[in-house]
Amino acid sequence: MDFSIFLIQCLNSLQYGLLLFLVAMGLTLIFGIMGVINLAHGSFYMIGAYMAYALSPIVASTFGGGFFSVLVIGLVLAVILGYFLEWAFFSFLYERDHLQQVLMTYGLILVFEELRSLLVGDDVHGVQAPDFLAGVIPLGDLMTYPVYRLFISAICLLLALGMYYIFTRTRLGMMIRAGSTNREMVQSLGIDIKLLYRIVFAAGVALAAFAGMISAPVSTVYPGMGNQVLIICFVVVVIGGIGSIRGAFLAAMLIGFVDTFGKVLLPEAAGVLVYVLMALILLWKPDGLFKTS
Amino acid sequence: MDKLFTGKFLFTGLVFAGLALYPFIGSSYGLDLVSKIMIYAILAMSLELLVGSTGLVCFGQAAFFGIGAYIAVLFSPESESANLLWLLPASILAAAVYALFVGALSLRTKGVYFIMVTLAFAQMAYYVVHDTKLGGGTDGIYLYFKPILGSVLDLNNPKTLYFFTWVFLVWTFVFLAMLLRSHFGRVLAGIRINEQRMRASGFSTYPYKLAAFTTSGGIAGLAGFLFAVKDGFVNPEMMSWHLSGALLIMIILGGLGHLRGAIIGAFAFVFLQEFFKSSAIFGEFAKHWQLGLGFTIIACVALLPKGLVGLPEVLRKRLDGSRPRDAQVVLK
Numbered sequence: 107m108d109f110s111i112f113l114i115q116c117l118n119s120l121q122y123g124l125l126l127f128l129v130a131m132g133l134t135l136i137f138g139i140m141g142v143i144n145l146a147h148g149s150f151y152m153i154g155a156y157m158a159y160a161l162s163p164i165v166a167s168t169f170g171g172g173f174f175s176v177l178v179i180g181l182v183l184a185v186i187l188g189y190f191l192e193w194a195f196f197s198f199l200y201e202r203d204h205l206q207q208v209l210m211t212y213g214l215i216l217v218f219e220e221l222r223s224l225l226v227g228d229d230v231h232g233v234q235a236p237d238f239l240a241g242v243i244p245l246g247d248l249m250t251y252p253v254y255r256l257f258i259s260a261i262c263l264l265l266a267l268g269m270y271y272i273f274t275r276t277r278l279g280m281m282i283r284a285g286s287t288n289r290e291m292v293q294s295l296g297i298d299i300k301l302l303y304r305i306v307f308a309a310g311v312a313l314a315a316f317a318g319m320i321s322a323p324v325s326t327v328y329p330g331m332g333n334q335v336l337i338i339c340f341v342v343v344v345i346g347g348i349g350s351i352r353g354a355f356l357a358a359m360l361i362g363f364v365d366t367f368g369k370v371l372l373p374e375a376a377g378v379l380v381y382v383l384m385a386l387i388l389l390w391k392p393d394g395l396f397k398t399s
Numbered sequence: 400m401d402k403l404f405t406g407k408f409l410f411t412g413l414v415f416a417g418l419a420l421y422p423f424i425g426s427s428y429g430l431d432l433v434s435k436i437m438i439y440a441i442l443a444m445s446l447e448l449l450v451g452s453t454g455l456v457c458f459g460q461a462a463f464f465g466i467g468a469y470i471a472v473l474f475s476p477e478s479e480s481a482n483l484l485w486l487l488p489a490s491i492l493a494a495a496v497y498a499l500f501v502g503a504l505s506l507r508t509k510g511v512y513f514i515m516v517t518l519a520f521a522q523m524a525y526y527v528v529h530d531t532k533l534g535g536g537t538d539g540i541y542l543y544f545k546p547i548l549g550s551v552l553d554l555n556n557p558k559t560l561y562f563f564t565w566v567f568l569v570w571t572f573v574f575l576a577m578l579l580r581s582h583f584g585r586v587l588a589g590i591r592i593n594e595q596r597m598r599a600s601g602f603s604t605y606p607y608k609l610a611a612f613t614t615s616g617g618i619a620g621l622a623g624f625l626f627a628v629k630d631g632f633v634n635p636e637m638m639s640w641h642l643s644g645a646l647l648i649m650i651i652l653g654g655l656g657h658l659r660g661a662i663i664g665a666f667a668f669v670f671l672q673e674f675f676k677s678s679a680i681f682g683e684f685a686k687h688w689q690l691g692l693g694f695t696i697i698a699c700v701a702l703l704p705k706g707l708v709g710l711p712e713v714l715r716k717r718l719d720g721s722r723p724r725d726a727q728v729v730l731k
Contacts, residue, residue: 143511145644195697202704205456209651210700212644216693224687337518337640344515378526381519385504388516392508 110249115366121255123362124262128317129335130342130354131269132310138349139286140303142196143204145211148336149218150311153187154180154318155327156222159231173236180319181312188311192304200303219329228329235323258320265316266355273351282306286349341384347394356395411659415569422561431629434561436669437568438625443649443661444571445618450647451655452579453611454591458514458643459501459521463494463616465638466524467623469534470494472542472633480555483548490624491617497524498616502609518640529635539634542627554628564625568662571618575658578614587611652699654706663707671695 133147157180165176195214199207234240235254242250273279284292285302293299318331325331342361346353361380368379387395421433442464449455467490474489475481505516528534545554554560578584586607589597597604627633636642645668653664675681675688675695703709 137511199700203655205450205647205651205655206700206704209648209696212648213693213696213700216689216696220687220690220693224690340515341519344512348511374530375526377530378523381522381526385516385519385523388508388512388519389504392512394512 110245115370119363119366121259122366123359124259125317125321126342127355127358128262129314130339130358132313133339134343134349134354135306136310139306142207146214147314148332149215150314151318151335152332154315155322156226158319158322159233159327160226177319181316184312184315185308188308189304192307230326230328232326233322345384345387347396350396353394353396418565422558430557430561434564434629436666437564438622440662440665441568441571442619442622443646443665444575444658445615446646447650447661448575448615453587456514457517459517460619460646461638461642462521462524463498463619464623466497467494467620468627468633468637471624471627472540475542480544480547483546486546487624491620494620495613495617499613502612506608525635525638542631545628654708657708660706660708667707
């Protein structure tokens, strides 16, 4: 393998891994803290991507456009959506069996898919990257690398650092970590666990939708894109250890590299590699790489 | 208690009797649909043994189903019918052996990790048939000559196949009902409720769980065999996680912890799908069938905490004027 090809694949792995981390972080938060196995998480990613597609003409005509205004408006809408969903569909489910929540989120997947089909249609759409990020960087003599992919990596990294800061250095982060360890204890200390849940859920939805929005220009926007990402994110969460942000980061990087290089080096076995990796890791460490509780 | 006991057996008996009489009135389309649902019901019961009875949430049941189906097709000779007497056991055995292998490894993990390891092994089986020559790739393989048993049973006839499936549906139900009432079944229930305590009272739980897992895999293989013979066709989608997921949805919808819940769930799920897909009722809107199905599922979760099995109880309590306890939690 040529060095520049190797470098490009490394950058691709990094970008894919970071993007996975962004989606998986929301999943692991909701999972670890609220105990909800959220199958609809892929739908939030899909919703984000479709928002990037559908909002840009609207934003362009009302605010004079701009990629970043689309991102901000999409993010706000996603937070509102998450807040509403937790209130309407999940707040009464916590005392029930976990599998009831699985059923609920499955119902939500179907509803979101059809609403998407009714509102935007079933076509595949492309989303333009903003002009100032549309260029390429030369690598070596023949190879180039798109700037936008570097931008995705950078923004994911920034968000990851931001989340890490919130998690380890702020009062909110402390409450979230405590909530994931012992729910009753946190409640008895006078913390409004319901509000905490609502915030966590809204944040999770926003992270997934944001990942969808920024990945729209590279991955195109298509029906069923949520299901694609859902299972792989569960793999990331489980390998990393449920509720562990650090674990999710490491696992996402691992999956990013294994998947990208698997597709280059062993194309016929690429699909299965990720699952083999997961099975091996879980047989070696039955609670994931970083166990939290 | 006694009344409830007979009531629920009366219900199951009536369902089985109704299914036995259906071919005399149903169309050929209906026959095919009900055959399909009965196969799903067998498959759902095999999963119920793990999820509802033992508390092991398996997210890879489709793999055992698919293996049963692929063996039925791969082991059939190309230009004549295979003998049912060895082909059916071969399918069941192959699925059970894979289940033994998967179970032996995955039962080391617990909870969500178990869910994901079973998914991983199912995905491996999926990619083997999807990406290699062995399984005919994405196109799948056809079964031109369906297995026969001398001149007694010819599964090429849809009605024969229907009754053949029906017999296995009843057999699976009776077998699992007896299994769950046996010593073995009681141990499984104990593991579901509190595995730690079972170990403390001297049960080595791992072999019990492994036996349940293998049995479940074998029954799923049986369902796969029936499905391959019914459709005369297998493809990798039979092993995809979408099916494993749909099966979980069926048994949760029907009501966990009850064998008849698995049957009710399979029927309800497929009927709801067909209902919302029917353009006679919904016209143009039928292509958005998932919307109706999704809202129905959400309504079921909100109103029926115990699944469809709990419906009579909820209705009875409503009629008595007092709200059921679980519904109060919902309304709070």
